[in-house]
Amino acid sequence: MFHGVLTLLTRALREDASRRRAHAFRVSGTLLILIFLIIAHASSGGVAAPGLRFFELISWLNLALIVLAGASYFATAITEEKEQGTLGLLQLAGVSSLGLLLGKSTSRLISVLLVFLGQLPFALLAITLGGVTVRQIIAVDIALAAFLVMVANLGLLSSVLMRRSGSACAWVLMAMVLLLFGVHYGDESLSVLVKRGFLDLDSRMVTTSQDVLSALTDISVVTRLEEVLETAYDGPLWGGQAWIHGAVGAVAFLLSWLTFQRFTRYSDVAAPARGWLPQQKTRWKLMVGRPWKWALVWKDYHFLTGGHAAALMKLAGYPLLLLLMRQYEDALYVVTGEYFPELSRHAMLMIIGGEFAISASRVFHEELKWGTLSSLAVLPQPVFVIAYEKLAGCLMGIVPAVIVLGGLVTLVPPPTVQQVTMDAPLGWLLLMEFVVLLHLTVLFSLTVKWGALALAVATLLILNALLALPFSLVLAGLAASYDNDDRATIGPIIYIGCACAAVLQVAIAYRIRHAAAR
Numbered sequence: 001m002f003h004g005v006l007t008l009l010t011r012a013l014r015e016d017a018s019r020r021r022a023h024a025f026r027v028s029g030t031l032l033i034l035i036f037l038i039i040a041h042a043s044s045g046g047v048a049a050p051g052l053r054f055f056e057l058i059s060w061l062n063l064a065l066i067v068l069a070g071a072s073y074f075a076t077a078i079t080e081e082k083e084q085g086t087l088g089l090l091q092l093a094g095v096s097s098l099g100l101l102l103g104k105s106t107s108r109l110i111s112v113l114l115v116f117l118g119q120l121p122f123a124l125l126a127i128t129l130g131g132v133t134v135r136q137i138i139a140v141d142i143a144l145a146a147f148l149v150m151v152a153n154l155g156l157l158s159s160v161l162m163r164r165s166g167s168a169c170a171w172v173l174m175a176m177v178l179l180l181f182g183v184h185y186g187d188e189s190l191s192v193l194v195k196r197g198f199l200d201l202d203s204r205m206v207t208t209s210q211d212v213l214s215a216l217t218d219i220s221v222v223t224r225l226e227e228v229l230e231t232a233y234d235g236p237l238w239g240g241q242a243w244i245h246g247a248v249g250a251v252a253f254l255l256s257w258l259t260f261q262r263f264t265r266y267s268d269v270a271a272p273a274r275g276w277l278p279q280q281k282t283r284w285k286l287m288v289g290r291p292w293k294w295a296l297v298w299k300d301y302h303f304l305t306g307g308h309a310a311a312l313m314k315l316a317g318y319p320l321l322l323l324l325m326r327q328y329e330d331a332l333y334v335v336t337g338e339y340f341p342e343l344s345r346h347a348m349l350m351i352i353g354g355e356f357a358i359s360a361s362r363v364f365h366e367e368l369k370w371g372t373l374s375s376l377a378v379l380p381q382p383v384f385v386i387a388y389e390k391l392a393g394c395l396m397g398i399v400p401a402v403i404v405l406g407g408l409v410t411l412v413p414p415p416t417v418q419q420v421t422m423d424a425p426l427g428w429l430l431l432m433e434f435v436v437l438l439h440l441t442v443l444f445s446l447t448v449k450w451g452a453l454a455l456a457v458a459t460l461l462i463l464n465a466l467l468a469l470p471f472s473l474v475l476a477g478l479a480a481s482y483d484n485d486d487r488a489t490i491g492p493i494i495y496i497g498c499a500c501a502a503v504l505q506v507a508i509a510y511r512i513r514h515a516a517a518r
Contacts, residue, residue: 304393342414
């Protein structure tokens with residue numbers, strides 16, 4: 001029964017050991033720790049326990065990277081084989097279900113664990129800065145490793161159950177957000193709702209929710225990290241969190257094995273997703289129509305964003321969401337601290353940003369994935385014209401959200417008269433970072449099979465952690481030279497953001513030509 005189950009795993013590990021990219025990634029992770037250590041040492045003057053502060057930064061950054069890896073790298077272990085139509089061939093070759101799971105997922109888990117293992121010797125150098133002990137470093141690494149095992153196997157389970165990688169990634173990301181943020185903010189929000197009289201303290205729903213949230217908080221990796229990273233920690237190396245997360249990971253792997261045949265037997269995907277696009281022989285055929293003069297704009301508008309059907313759904317769904325927010329304005333204010341005018345604007349901006357990010361991850365990835373990028377490259381048009389036409393098609397899909405936001409701003413004025421100013425450096429910094437994030441997402445979508453958006457977010461997190469201190473010092477010096485006027489920093493922020501975007505656009509054009517020539 002178990003004959004040859006390690007064959008695919010052994011092959012995957014050997015391939016990983018022979019790839020330069022895998023070793024370069026591990027070396028980059030190690031060098032990143034070293035750079036953080038140098039920055040912490042340079043800025044340690046006047047800071048209490050600089051070694052502990054440095055290790056806290058590394059720990060939380062690793063936690064964020066694990067979440068992003070779970071929502072991209074691990075969640076596509078099986079779905080990428082379904083989409084490529086090779087899963088049946090692997091089974092026809094005699095690879096068992098257990099062998100496929102070990103070879104496609106466990107090999108990825110081992111590869112990521114090696115990255116964190118390579119960081120350990122350099123993380124131990126934080127002891128020389130003071131404030132942290134070997135016990136704390138090892139305890140944090142054990143907690144993160146257990147959490148990584150759980151995330152990897154939950155991603156594997158989602159990859160087995162879902163047909164497409166996008167759905168698997170979305171479910172894992174939602175689970176991680178609920179697990180990390182819902183647990184820690186849910187208890188506080190529930191207490192506030194009880195205090196304001198929205199819920200009865202003695203009700204069965206409140207008591208049950210409090211017990212569940214309390215139990216989840218006790219075994220949360222965030223709680224464990226906060227406990228271990230306290231000064232002079234002298235507790236056990238293995239906490240209850242590590243054992244429970246390891247057990248959850250084992251159960252998720254077992255469920256993946258037991259349900260593998262049921263959910264993968266007829267799950268190969270042989271065509272791109274149509275989304276909301278109607279089938280050809282339906283009464284809704286008129287919603288598609290003939291191609292426009294700008295065929296690429298028509299194609300991406302219909303096939304990537306869903307076309308008219310999705311636009312009508314958004315025009316109906318977004319106002320309905322706003323009406324629900326209006327209906328429960330008081331309860332939402334208790335949780336978020338914002339009234340409906342501000343909260344609704346922020347919600348629509350987040351929706352528009354999410355649509356931008358999803359479009360950026362798909363605009364060229366679908367062409368590369370289904371082998372049509374080379375056909376686009378032979379069109380008698382420059383690369384930048386093709387790129388901007390595809391971008392225009394994606395932007396048309398965001399128009400409904402923009403219309404709803406415009407109607408919201410027009411019909412629902414803020415509670416107080418507020419003057420919209422453009423002299424907030426933080427707002428411009430966030431805008432420029434979002435622009436850079438979109439360009440990074442497009443660039444990575446031409447490089448990796450899946451997880452371009454997660455990889456772009458991870459890259460931006462690392463760059464922010466590396467450049468936060470020197471960049472803030474430069475901006476502070478610039479503001480000081482203009483009588484401490486923060487508006488003096490807006491120009492440099494916009495210039496740096498536009499320069500980075502221009503460089504990334506050149507890199508995207510080069511990558512398109514390179515990918516189309518394959």
